[in-house]
Amino acid sequence: MTNAAPAVPSAAPRGRVAAALRRLGREPDLAIGLVLIGLIALVVLFPGLVSSHSPLTVNVDKAMEAPSALHPFGTDDVGRDVLARVAHGARITLSICAGALLAAALIGGAFGIVSGFVGGRVDMLLGRLIDVVLSFPPIILGVMVTGILGPKTVNLVFALTVVYVPVFFRIARSGAMAEAGLTYVEAARSIGLSEPWILARHVTRNVLPLILVQCMVLFPLVLQIQSALGFLGLGVQPPTPDWGAILQQGKDYILLAPWMSAFPGLAILVTALALMLVGRGLQRRMDQR
Template sequence: MEIVHNPVKTTKTSRFRDHIRTTWRAFSRRRTAVLGLAIVSVVVLIAALAPLLTPFDPVEDVDYGNRIASPSSTNLFGTDEFGRDIFSRVLMGAQVSIAISAASVTISAAIGIIVGLVSGYYGKVIDNVLMRLVDGLMSFPPILFAIALMAALGNNTGNIIVALAVVYAPLFARLVRGTVLSVKKREYVDAIRVMGGSHIRILLKHILPNCLSPLLIQMTTYFAYAILAEASLSFIGLGVPQPEPSWGNILYDGRQYMLEAPWITIFPGMAIAITVLGLNLFGDGLRDYLDPRMK
C-alpha cells in the first residue's frame, strides 16, 4: 500500500516548528530571562516530584530524640523542634506553596478576563458598575485584604486560594479592560462588526488575543506576589494549617529557634527568595520580549 503524505499538514507542522525555534532563539538572547525560566522550571519540577524526593515523611516521621539537630548527611537541612526532617518539609512545602499560588493566580486571571472584557467592550452602565466594584476592592492593601478574608473564612488551603484570587482579580480586570478599550476602537473591529460578526466572536477571537501578552507578564508577577502572600499568611497563622508543611508555616515554626537552630528558617527562606527571584527574572525577560518597543 502506498503511503500518501499530506503536504498541507506537513507544511503546517514545519511552520509551527520553525516558529517555535525562532521564538526560542529570540527569547534566549535575554540571558537573565533564560536564567529565570531555568530557576522556575527546576522549582516546579522539584515540587512535582517532591513525594518521590523526600527521604522522610514530612508530617508523620517525628523523632523526639533528634530534635533541633543541625544539618547532616542524614538530615540535609537539619530537623525542627519535633525532630521532623526540614529537607522533606521544604520539598513538600514547595508543592503546597506553588500549587496554592498557581491556582489563585489562574482563578483571579480568569475572573479578571471576564470582568475586563465585559466592562471594556460594553461600557456605559455595565462598565460603571463593574469598575466601581473593582475600585472598591482595590482600595484595600492586598495583604490586609487577604488577612481580613482569611480571618472571616478560616485557615485552610481552599480558603487561601479563594482569598488570594479575590485580592488579585481586580488587578487583572483593570489590565484587561484597558487593553479592550484600546483594541475595540480599531478599524478591523468595526469592519467585523459591520459584516455581522457577533459580540462573542469579536471578544474571543479578535480582542482577547490582544490581551494575552500583558496578561502573561502580569501573571508571572502576581505569581511571585502570591507566593509571598501565602508565606505571609501562613507565617501569621492564617494560612496552611499545621502540620501540613508550607514555606510560610515552616518559617513560623522556626521563628523562636532562630538563634539556636537558624537552619529551620534559613532553608525555607532561601526557597522563597530563589523562587521569587526566578519569577521576576522570567517576567522581566518576557515583558522585554513581548513589548514591541523593546525589539
C-alpha cells in the first residue's frame, strides 16, 4: 500500500495578495489613502492607544499648556488634553458622518432607482421634489434644518441626510435609467417576470456599486459640512468631543494657544484627504469596468 503524497499548500491566495499589492503599487494615491484610513480606523476603534488621558477631565491648573511630552497636542482653556479630545472626537465625528451618509444613500438610492426605472409621472414628481431641495446650498440647508430642529446629534444626522439625499437620488436615477434600456430587462419581461422582481433582483444589484462608490466620494464633503455645523454650534454640544466643536472652542484663543484649533483642523484635513484618495481610486476602478 503506497503512502499518499503530502498535500502541497495552494499558492493561489499568496498569488492573489501579490497581484493586489502590484495593483496598489501602480496607484500610489489609493495605497496612501488606504494606509491613512487604516490608521484613522485604529484611532476610532481604540482612542485609548493614542492618549491615556480622559477627554472630559478638567484641570484648570494646566490650562493652555503648550504641546509637551505629557500632552503632545497641548491642553485647552480648561486644562483638558487636546490629543485625547481629538482622538475620542474622531469616533463621534466620523460616526455622525457615516450614519448620515448611509441614511442618505438608502433613502436617495431607493427613490432614485424607482424613479429612473418606472419613469412617467412618478419620475416627474420625485424629480421636482429633489429640485426643490437642490435649490438650497448644502451649508445653508444644513443650517436651516439644525436651526429649526435644535442643536442635537440626532438633528445633525437628519440635516446631513436631507442635504445629501438629492445627490444619491440623481446617481441612482441615472443608473436605473441606463439599466432599464438594456437587453436583459426586456428579456426578463418577455419570460413573464414582474416589474418589482426585475427592479429588486437585477436593476438594484447593478446600480448598487455606483451608490457605494459615491459614498466614498461624498464622505469628505459630508465631513466638511458636519465640521462646519459643529463650528457654528449647531452640532454636538460641549463637553462632548467633536472636531467641529473643538475648533469652535479654540477660535477665541487662536493667538494665545493656536494648537487648540490647529490639531483638530489637521485631523479633519488628513481624514478628508484619505477619503478623497480612496474615493477617487474606487471611481477609477469603476470607470475601467
